[in-house]
Amino acid sequence: MVVMYSFCFWFSVRLGSIIVGVTSLVQALAFLILCCVGLEDRPTVSETIKDWLDKNEMLFLKAPLTDMSKDPEGSLVFFTSFTAIYAFCCLLLMYGAYRCNLMLMYPFMGLDLLRLIFLSICFVFAMILVKENLYNLGLLIGFSVGGGFALLYLFYMWFCTLSMCQIVKELEKMEDMIDPYNNPPVPTSDYGKKFTMDTSLAVGMNYYDNGYNYLSRPIY
Numbered sequence: 001m002v003v004m005y006s007f008c009f010w011f012s013v014r015l016g017s018i019i020v021g022v023t024s025l026v027q028a029l030a031f032l033i034l035c036c037v038g039l040e041d042r043p044t045v046s047e048t049i050k051d052w053l054d055k056n057e058m059l060f061l062k063a064p065l066t067d068m069s070k071d072p073e074g075s076l077v078f079f080t081s082f083t084a085i086y087a088f089c090c091l092l093l094m095y096g097a098y099r100c101n102l103m104l105m106y107p108f109m110g111l112d113l114l115r116l117i118f119l120s121i122c123f124v125f126a127m128i129l130v131k132e133n134l135y136n137l138g139l140l141i142g143f144s145v146g147g148g149f150a151l152l153y154l155f156y157m158w159f160c161t162l163s164m165c166q167i168v169k170e171l172e173k174m175e176d177m178i179d180p181y182n183n184p185p186v187p188t189s190d191y192g193k194k195f196t197m198d199t200s201l202a203v204g205m206n207y208y209d210n211g212y213n214y215l216s217r218p219i220y
Contacts, residue, residue: 002166003159014097017105017164020157021094024112028087035080038072045072056133061125086111093161100168105161112158119154123147 007016038045049069052058058065068075089108096104127147130140 002170003163005163005167007160013160013164013167014100016157016160017097018094020161021090021097021108023157024093024108025087025090028083028090032080032083032087035076035083038076039080042072042076045076046070056129058129059132061129082111086115097161097164102165102168105165109158109161109165112161116151116154116158120151123151 004013007013007019011019046069049065049072053062053065053069086108089111092104093108096102096108127140127144130143134140
């Protein structure tokens with residue numbers, strides 16, 4: 001069952017997946033720059049972590065942060081490598097969504113899910129530390145609500161990409177049922193007419209005249 005047929009109530013999931021790729025790429029590049037700056041100035045990173053440990057109660061994060069402060073290079077290299085691969089997967093997602101190529105979209109799906117799980121765990125830990133160190137209920141509520149909505153939107157973007165993959169799979173199944181003998185492809189402008197048996201799928205892929213026909217599925 002397809003999760004959604006439109007992105008932000010207006011755009012197709014195909015265009016939405018491209019937007020997700022661009023947004024995620026910007027996030028990845030910003031974090032990649034921070035990691036590279038940290039690698040160039042490792043002593044400052046160590047001092048910053050030590051300052052956090054001295055001024056705040058870090059609870060169960062004290063031991064790993066202490067180890068990181070002694071040698072931040074390993075962690076920074078890991079985050080830099082992961083972010084670089086993730087940025088490349090964002091490019092694959094944008095091209096894969098444009099070409100409706102599932103194999104190009106799958107790497108992003110896997111890495112982004114790992115990233116979202118990691119961010120969710122970090123968010124929970126951060127809220128626990130805020131509660132422990134900042135005795136301000138208003139700040140705790142504000143951070144919880146703001147961070148929660150940010151995570152929800154990130155998951156929403158991931159589900160948009162998931163829906164894109166689901167719709168492409170459904171359309172490929174329908175194409176096999178309609179044209180089991182692999183006849184020559186029809187022109188791109190007529191491609192949506194082959195799938196009139198399921199209007200919701202056609203709308204999700206923007207096969208109909210809604211202002212985004214230039215993003216209709218290409219014919220291979």
